[in-house]
Amino acid sequence: MALYCIFLQYSAMLYSELHCFTNFSFLKGASHPEEMVQQAAALGYQALAITDECSVAGIVRAHVEARQHNIKLIIGTDATTEEQLHLIILAPTRRAYGQLCTLISRARSRSEKGHYQLRVSDLHPATSECLFIWLPSLNQCQQPADHCRQLLTHCSQRLWIGLVNNLQQPDHNLCRQRQLCAQQLELPIVACGNVHSHIQQRQPLQDVLTAIRLNTHVHSAGFQLHANRETSLRALPDIERLYPTEAIRQTQIIAKQCRFSLDELRYEYPREVVPPGHSAQSWLRQLVETGIEERWPEGIQTNVRTQIEKELALIHELNYEYYFLTVHDIVQFARSQQILCQGRGSAANSAVCFCLFITEVDPAKSNLLFERFISKERHEPPDIDVDFEHERREEVIQFIYRKYGRQRAALTATVISYRIKSAIRDVGKAIGFDQILLDQLAKSIAWWDKQDQLPQRLQELGIDIHNPRIRHFKQLVDTLLGFPRHLSQHVGGFVISAGPLDQLVPIENAAMADRTVVQWDKDDIEALGLMKVDVLALGMLSAIRKSFDLIHQLRGQQWALATLPQEDPDAYALLQRGDSVGVFQVESRAQMAMLPRLKPACFYDLVIEVAIVRPGPIQGDMVHPYLRRRQGLESVNYVSPEVKQVLERTLGVPIFQEQVIELAMVAAGFSAGEADQLRRAMAAWKRKGQLQQYEEKLAQGLLSRGYSVDFAQRIISQIRGFGEYGFPESHAASFALLVYASAWLKCHEPAAFCCALLNSQPMGFYSPSQLVQDIKRHQVEVRPVDVQYSLWDHHLETDALSQQPQRQPAIRLGFRLVKNLSRQAAEQLLAQRQHGSFQSMTDLQQRCRLNKRDMDALAHANAFVALSPHRFQARWETQGLQQESPLLQQQHQQETAATLNAPSEAEDLNEDYHSLGLTLGRHPMALLRNHPTLKGYKRHQDLYTLGHKRFVRIAGLVTGRQRPGTATGVVFITLEDETGNSNIVVWRDLVERNRAAVVHSRMLKIKGVVEREGSVIHVIAGQIEDCSHLLGELETRSRDFH
Helix, strand or coil, X not given: CHHHHHHHHCCXXXXXXXXXXXXCCCCCCCCCHHHHHHHHHHCCCCEEEECCECCCCCHHHHHXXXXXXXCEEEEEEEEECCCCCEEEEECCCHHHHHHHXXXXXXXXXXXXXXXXXXXHHHCCCCCCCCEEEECCCHHHHHCCCHHHHHHHHHHHHHEXXXXXXXXXXXXXXXXXXXXXHHHHHCCCEEEECCECECCHHHHHHHHHHHHXXXXXXXXXXXXXXXXXXXXXXXXXXXXXXXXXXXXXXXXXHHHHHCCCCHHHCCCCCCCCCCCCCCCHHHHHHHHHHHHHHHHCCCCCCHHHHHXXXXXXXXXXXXXXXXXXXXXXXXXXXXXXXXXXXXXXXXXXXXXXXXXXXXXXXXXXCCCCCHHHCCCHHHCCCCCEXXXXXXXXXXXXXXXXXXXXCCCCEEEEEEXXXXXXXXXXXXXXXXXXCCHHHHHHHHHHCCCCXXXXXXXXXXXXXXXXXXXXXXXXXXXXXXXXXXXXXXXXXXXXXXXXXXXXXXHCCXXXXXXXXXXXXXXXXXXXXXHCCCCCEEEEEXXXXXXXXXXXXXXXXXXXXXCCHHHCCCCCHHHHHHHHCCCCCCCCCCCCHHHXXXXXXXXXXXXXXXXXXXXXXXXXXXHCCCXXXXXXXXXXCCCCCCCCHHHHHHHHHHCCCCXXXXXXXXXXXXXXXXXXXXXXXXXHHHHHHHHHCCHXXXXXXXXXXXXXXXXXXXXXXXXXXXXXXXXXXXXXXXXXXXXXXXXXXXXXXXXXXXXXXXHHHHHCCCCCCCCHHHHHHHHHHCCCCEECCXXXXXXXXXXXXXXXXXXXXXXXXXXXXXXXXXCCCCHHHHHHHHHHHCCCCCCCHHHHHHHHCCCHHHHHHHHHCCCCCCCCCCHHHHXXXXXXXXXXXXXXXXCCCCCCCCCCXXXXXHHHHHHHHHHHXXXXXXXXXXXXXXXXXXXXXXXXXXXXXXXCCXXXXXXXXXXXXXXXXXXXXXXXXXXXXXXXXXXXXXCHHHHHHCHHHHHHCCEEEEEEEEEEECCEEEEXXXXXXXXXXXXXXCCCCCEEEC
């Protein structure tokens, strides 16, 4: 009310802020764009210009927020030229906005990521419609240099001199000099706030950000810090008191000239995907008809044809043909290069995408809901995600750059924001905290910790959280969380346009060579309705393609995803046993536990398996009812034929997002667009709280159609569960195809599949060590790295198959596994080996000329096993094999060789893990099994002899930790021993009491109780002990996941 009264009192004074930095001027602005807009509107400003430094990265967020407030948003930028001219550049029109984006792109393109180079010569004629506010220095006011004259010559009719009054000591004199300069040059003056935060209370954070940017701490930053809190948005009375009336009036003159809004942006699709003689509509139709003939050579079903016609009609109505053709063109390139790819996500709901070979989900065998993909009421372009082999995706990216050029194609950005560990480190360093303390605090933070747990972590380190300095530290950390730190590149989201892309959004260099990114992220792109094509990387596609290649070399048969034998009972039997290490999507602890319970026996079971072990179904209490009904322990009842039609395929339980949408339509009377809005609200309900209005409408619709209150409440509860991340059926079906393919490969060609997985690392849940342990348990021989036999990649050796054709080939480990070995050295070794095997280490060194680092790496890895009795001897010999001149080689005298003792088994094991990350010898637990502290501790295989609720002691290496968001603080730990992997469940209170052991241990001893359901076994931990010291310096790794 007080603010409102002030606004009325000074309503005669109109003001627009034209100089405002948000936190997208990284480590400079101390407020989010949305906060700036909210506060400017609350203060009664007429307009607000967001002028981040050489950037418009935060402008879309401000634009979305400004829509909800009665305030005009002006788009601009702050930049300093190479000649030290400090300028604010504003975009009054659509054309001026394009000029601004092009100017920023040019300045950014000259520098590495995060920097820019702008020259006065760049301004004319390239910014002929932009408005300029010049902030001259004292010297420039008194003696304008040539570049100042150049600015005046080209921009005088669109140029103001800015006055900045933040009540700092130099401001008064500088304002007076700028006014004199303006009079001399006959230029108008305008008030500029030099705003860095939306409220004064952000000043301490502003100081911290400055210190972080300067890599110092606040007490040493001196005059680099703002002298007071006046660089925030100020009340209108303060503005009137601080600036000349004419300077304030000019803010309104500029604001009235600035009519451009981001709503004016019109995206145009690239046109070259349509050949001469065709329209986009006719060409898409021809490609679809060709696809129909290939997909259904025996003829297409009537319902599928109807679906295709419906989709084509809607695509034409919404003018999306070019989008589908662009994605088809990219996919066709990949297929022409034998790059395995597959569309997924909501696009798999499209029969047209299936006909274009973008997706592989057959509409004749699936329940597709096209409205999940495209809706007339959504007013936004579709989103097609395509996965490519992760090692060959770069070929696809460079194809896009070649075809459309750097001016028309770029990756979307990803905003890297502060998380709790980075905030702790940066804030602590900036305010002068001891570095050792900060390291201890950061180390104590687990990957699942939220900000409200910071006081507890501080107390555990003996820190008084009531100390004013500690409270200040925590407050700064809390505020900094979520602040953007810098822009990075999206994993694969491309924006492609018909004309120059930098007319829509600035483009800048990415950190990676040959990559460029736009300054907006995927949410910004979506908010403005621009087209994005997701060119994503999937390691499993690489592994499957490499498996097919290995099998072709081995058996002479060339498999493809489409030609694999369907519904193979042996593959399903493997999954029913939970034998799924390395199998796509079902290799996690939770999936392995679900497989023996769900017992998938057909493809649709795999679709359900992929979707059901997700936070959505778990939170919505859908998993147990489904399993009980599947096992015949609970009857299935449907409240109406309409509900039965939607839920019958999942036994009356909504497992997929599409089912929620269909239920809303058939049972509650939602339109397709309303149902899709419900889906969006489900995804954002915890962040934005938008679900309640849809819940009320859903309840009213259900009750008005005769459904019970109990049914309505159950459906709403399940919908809330989906807010925690549920899978669309189409997406699950796309993934299920890869689940089946990888399961078939593991079942029938385990050696080839494991070899391909090893050659595709890093990927998946499991390390090379765990993959090797698993394949050895499947009776496949794994052979060591050897300079006489290894290649760079791991490969299959078939020498034993002549006697036993049905036996699996052996896997020979490759040089890629050897730590510190260069690729160049390995290739030199392989090239020389083609001329004959190496006769000795001296022979190898003389022929290959490897440097000391590479020879040491091979010796540590025991790769000289065929040339030296053991690795210690090999390491000794490499010391005497440095490169010699030809003269010395001629004069070489044979010296008596020293003979070293062979390493012990434990020393070999330690060297294996250090140099290769795995061992082919006995498992570390096998060596420790007789240690006194492990007396009475069981092995994994012993668990199968124990009954339900039996007490057990078990120990093993920690190879994985998971703390799902749905598990209310429970941590699941995987312990590996010489016989397999055990699943340990650690309840929340035990986690808190044994936090260090849970988070950091490499080896654990567990005392607990066996939980057994059929072949699914867990150990519920009651006591935890870290015994990592038993491993000494053995380098083991745990893969930790949310």
